[in-house]
Amino acid sequence: MGETSRRRVLGGAAAGVGWMAAGGAWGADHPVAQTTAGRVRGYLDGGVRVFRGVRYGADTGPRRFQPPVPPTPWRGIVEAHAYGPASPQPGREPNQAEDCLFLNVWTPGLDAARRPVMVYFHGGAYSTGSGSSPLYDGARLARRGDVVVVTVNHRLNAFGYAYLARLVPELADSGAAGQLDLILALRWVRDNIAGFGGDPARVMVFGQSGGGAKIATLMATPAAAGLFHRAATMSGQQVTASGPLNAHQRTLAFLDALKLKPEQAAELRTLPAPRLVEAQAARDPILPFGGIYFGPVLDERSLTRHPFYPDAPPQSAKIPMIIGNTHDETRAFLGNDETNFTVGWDGLAAKLIPNMRVDISPELVIAEYRRLYPHYSPSDVLFAATTASRSWRGAIIEAELRALQGSPAWVYQLDFRSPAEGGRLGAFHTLDIPLVFDNTAAEGSRTGDGPEARRTAAAMSEAFIALARTGDPNHPALPRWEPYALPRRQTMIFDAEPRMADDPRGEERALFARVPYVQPGT
Known part of the structure; x- marks a missing residue:
């Protein structure tokens, strides 16, 4: 067994006995860091x-639907070798629990270097996912850029966003948990x-899709003001939040799926978590597709305005920002249906409508x-x-x-095409994740690990590192990346050979600008 494998087995064993403090020193290959709650190894x-x-937070199970609180301080040293649990959710995410407020740190050194900090929020449409995917492993990014990388788990779906304010007043913050x-x-x-070698004055948040x-x-x-200093969104935008009345209707549908009356809403605090997960598969009362949507709510408490309506949020006006998308986003969403690849002209309208x-x-x-193509x-x-x-559309609006x-x-705009499935998926939704993390060879990556993938990953990861470091994503391997301005709409096209373009796909943009855009979930 190699040293890395041995360490991971030991980490898994430590996780198996829970969060128990351990004494003793393991040597230089097991670094110890101090946090405000205690030491971690x-x-x-x-x-x-x-x-x-x-x-980073206490168990949310006893405080279901309530704001989080910091952890109780511990004595001794806690082993930090295994990922913490993910929020309860549908799907195959392993290791789920309401005790899910854990984060992960990759750092080149526990010193006073004050490195830029890159905090990644995972995708999954507010419903699924965690910060522990192999694609989010921060080791290569930390080494490449001499930066500190952080990934985060938090409450999702009903546990993080069910709006109970109109039924259980003491849970007025549930829609923002x-x-x-x-x-x-x-x-x-x-x-x-700072104890992990990072600079708290240079914190960049970045995330893909729901992240x-x-x-x-x-x-x-408002409560997030000043906590981050740069931002980058990858195929993820929030123009408007769910309104409180729509969010209330969703809560009523959720209760109905659980066979609870509105006056029994307080019982949600004690039902088994798997029942809450299962009930979310009920049909959404607002959207004409999918299960019940749980996402941010305009609750007039934590969120007092829509994120990007009617304008860009003034509180973040000075935060430098990257906004990106992939050329073929929906080949990820719709690519599992083989009929979408064989549809004819006669059947296309019926496919487009929903x-x-x-x-x-x-x-x-x-x-x-x-006409265009x-x-x-x-x-x-x-x-x-x-x-x-x-x-x-949402990215354009923002x-x-x-x-x-x-x-x-x-x-x-990511134009680099995945070689998977003979290339038919193109530059699909999520393809930029392993490129930005420089993880083209990681488990689950569909970029391939050939020279073009590695060049594209180098260009993208260095741009994100540059934004974190200086507030400007330009670096020597890119043509001059100009900020987006009207009417030119300057856009970096990431491919094996990156290039700048003005208003790419402009006629497509103009076609859909003729009709209103409604944020899914609003």
């Missing part, structure tokens, strides 16, 4: 100090990261795409139109509003 991974499963967890994690970074949406929401959340998520004539859309197949039109109408505000924003 990590391990070395190729010269990077790694601390997994560091507690998941966001309040993230704020507590950022306060932990502020108070502790980016969480960041957009934090940019308009998947564009905006109210526009599908016949008009088809005609316009056939006469070589496109019906399948190509399906994926392009649903990407432009559904997944790209970039436009930042430009109108005079706030710095650098916009990118």
Whole structure:
């Protein structure tokens, strides 16, 4: 057994006995860091100090639907070799528990170097995921950029966002609990990261999909002001939050699925967690697709305005920001249905109607795409139109509003195509994650690990590192990346050879700008 494997087995054994303090010294390859709650012991991974499963908040089980609180301080040294549990959720995420307020740190050194700090919020549409995916392993990013990387677990779905204020007044903050967890994690970074070699005055948050949406929401959340100094969102935007009345309707549907009357809502605090997870599969009363949506709520407590409506949030106007998307976002969402690759012109309109998520004539859309791209197949039109109408619109709106505000924003589009499935998935949603983390060879990466993937990863990861370090993503391997401004709409196209373009896919953008955009979940 190799040394790394041995350490991970030991870490797993430590996790198996729970959060027990351990005394003694294991030597230089097991570094110890001090936090405000107590000492933690990590391990070395190729010269990077790694601390997994560091507690930043107390068990949320006894405080279900309530704001988080810091952990009770401990004595001795706690082993930080294994990831902490993820929030209860549907799907295959391992190791779930309501005691889920843990984070992970990768650092080149426990010294006074004051390195930039890159805090990653995972995706999963506020419903699923954790900070422990192999794609989010921060060792390579920490080594490449001499930065400190942090990933975070927090409460998700109903546990983090069920809005109970109109039924159980003492749980008035329940619709923001998941966001309040993230704020507590950022306060932990502020108070502790210097002990891990980081600079609490240079904290960058970055996240993909739901993680980016969480960041957009934090940019308009007063309690988050001052806790981060740069931001980057990857295919994740939050133009508007769920309104309180829609959120209340969702809570009523959730109660109905649990066979509870509204006056029994307080019983949600004591039901077994698996029952709450199962009930979320009930049909959403607002959206015409999927299970019950739980996400940020305009609760007039934590969130007193929509994130990017009617303008960009003034409190974050001075925060430098990257806003990115992938060229073929919906090939990830719709690519599992083989009929989406074989659809003909006669069946295309019926495919577009439920998947564009905006109210526009599908016949008009088809005609316009056939004019713009006469070589496109019906399948190509399906994926392009649903990407432009559904997944790209929010990013455009946020970039436009930042430009109108005079706030710095650098916009990118990922064109690098995955070699998976013969290349038919293109630059799909999530493909930028292993590129930004420089993890093209990691388990689960679909970038391949060839020269073009590695060049694209170098360009993207160095840009994110540069933003964290200086507030500007430019670096020598890129053409000059200009901030997004109207009417030019300057955009960095990331591919094996990055390039700048003005208003890429501009005619597609203009087509869907003719109709209102409604944030899914609003």
